[in-house]
Amino acid sequence: xxxxxxxxxxxxxxxxxxxxxxxxxxxxxxxxxxxxxxxxxxxxxxxxxxxxxxxxxxxxxxxxxxxxxxxxxxxxxxxxxxxxxxxxxxxxxxxxxxxxxxxxxxxxxxxxxxxxxxxx
Numbered sequence: 517x518x519x520x521x522x523x524x525x526x527x528x529x530x531x532x533x534x535x536x537x538x539x540x541x542x543x544x545x546x547x548x549x550x551x552x553x554x555x556x557x558x559x560x561x562x563x564x565x566x567x568x569x570x571x572x573x574x575x576x577x578x579x580x581x582x583x584x585x586x587x588x589x590x591x592x593x594x595x596x597x598x599x600x601x602x603x604x605x606x607x608x609x610x611x612x613x614x615x616x617x618x619x620x621x622x623x624x625x626x627x628x629x630x631x632x633x634x635x636x
Contacts, residue, residue: 562611 522530553560 558615562615
């Protein structure tokens with residue numbers, strides 16, 4: 517029995533469908549990545565800032581895909597500072613305030629650089 521050859525129109529339709537499936541898969545992957553970034557933006561920013569400020573403290577395994585926040589409230593041996601972890605609790609509570617304070621300071625600095633006050 518002979519194999520039925522497809523017409524050029526049928527070949528184009530199949531190619532179009534395969535490209536559509538590939539683009540849908542890529543769009544789904546990009547949407548998942550963007551939703552992860554949206555949900556974890558704060559943690560990612562703080563983790564990257566902490567790793568930039570304390571490069572020796574960040575311990576990441578290359579196989580893990582999740583970004584973990586380095587534990588700043590520990591000494592070199594991994595023991596919690598402050599005995600019962602009081603420092604780590606206080607630091608976790610202060611993080612939103614520190615972040616807000618830093619953002620306000622950056623806005624004020626950028627505003628003063630670009631917009632001069634008019635003297636009357």
